[in-house]
Amino acid sequence: MISGNKGEWSEIYTLLKLLSDGKLTPGDENINKLKGIFYPIVKILRTESNGSFEYSIHDDIVIISSDKEELLRIPMEEFKIRSLYLFEKIKENKQNTFAVPEIESFMSEIKCISLKADSKTKSDIQIVIHDLRTNQQPTLGFSIKSQIGNPSTLLNPGKPTNFIFKVTGLNYTEDIKYINSIFIKKGEKISRDIKGRINEILKRNGKLEFVKIENQIFGNNLALIDSLLPNILSEIVFDFYASKRSKLIELVEHAQENNPLNFDLSNNHKFYSYKIKKLLTDIALGMTPTKVWTGEYHATGGYLIVKNDGEIVCYHIYNKNEFENYLLNTTKLDTASTSRYEFGDLYIEKDTLYFKLNLQIRFIK
Structure with a gap:
């Protein structure tokens, strides 16, 4: 059984939430979403001990293996339901570490077997976005900071x-x-x-x-x-x-x-x-x-903030100020x-x- 603290479970919540939203929204200096600005998510990349996987966003979430084989398709609505359920479990739990068996079962189904991705970079999550300004699709690395648990350093x-x-x-x-x-x-x-x-x-x-x-x-x-x-x-x-x-x-x-x-x-x-x-x-x-x-920035190009209300805002060197x-x-x-x-x-x-x-x-x- 997988057990983790609120910050660790927030990483899985972020994965599920972003796949259900299909976009990244930048935040202002007060952690409020900037209106009218967003980055469409093309796919999320995740490396596990059992392989590397792409979570590609189409009408469904398409999970693809490292050799480009389509493993399964799951409706985006399913990710929304699971993310809402996990968020409530994270919010209500009073223990230092805890398990969420229902989410663990879904994680196994989507080839996600651990709370933290097996990454050699400093980023917690890697996201390919469609930059509407340049019409390019860069891969951006983010650290995930959660306001649900104890403040991080x-x-x-x-x-x-x-x-x-x-x-x-x-x-x-x-x-x-x-x-x-x-x-x-x-x-x-x-x-x-x-x-x-x-x-x-x-x-x-x-x-x-x-x-x-x-x-x-x-x-x-x-x-x-x-x-x-x-x-x-x-x-x-x-x-x-x-x-x-x-x-x-x-x-x-x-x-x-x-x-x-x-x-x-x-x-x-x-x-x-x-x-x-x-x-x-x-x-x-x-x-x-x-x-x-x-002075060289690593794969982490910014932060994703999981707010107390479950919304996620991003900060990236794209939006330096x-x-x-x-x-x-x-x-x-x-x-x-x-x-x-x-x-x-x-x-x-x-x-x-x-x-x-x-x-x-x-x-x-």
């Missing part, structure tokens, strides 16, 4: 995403011991109080100065996108931990107001939002902290495990005092 946390700050102005003995003893309790969980520790550092006339990103590859990836991006991002990360701001758009607007990098804003150039949008787009389309980024604005408007910074990723403590290294802050970017539900 855009940039996963890890030690490589730690930002290192040099701390000056503190008493090495008394101040360090006291500040490192500041914890916060949330329910049964006790963790480092990062905001409390930063406030205490500043209260004791300490200063934090960004030095570098812990992982050299991640630091260079950011510098490749924009040479000042490590510094800009360090200001935003610090602001997140030191204030009540968490939405990325609010943090970027605050950076624009304060202009910590002293850009020439006399003509109202949006330096901060422009550079952060470039970062978000590159992360969304392939950049990871520990692999050298070349909408894609960038969507990423900026729907993400926030979040605090990862301080113990697991080893940040939030004052520590001495070669007679210099340091403090690490971690970067995690998550979608807002």
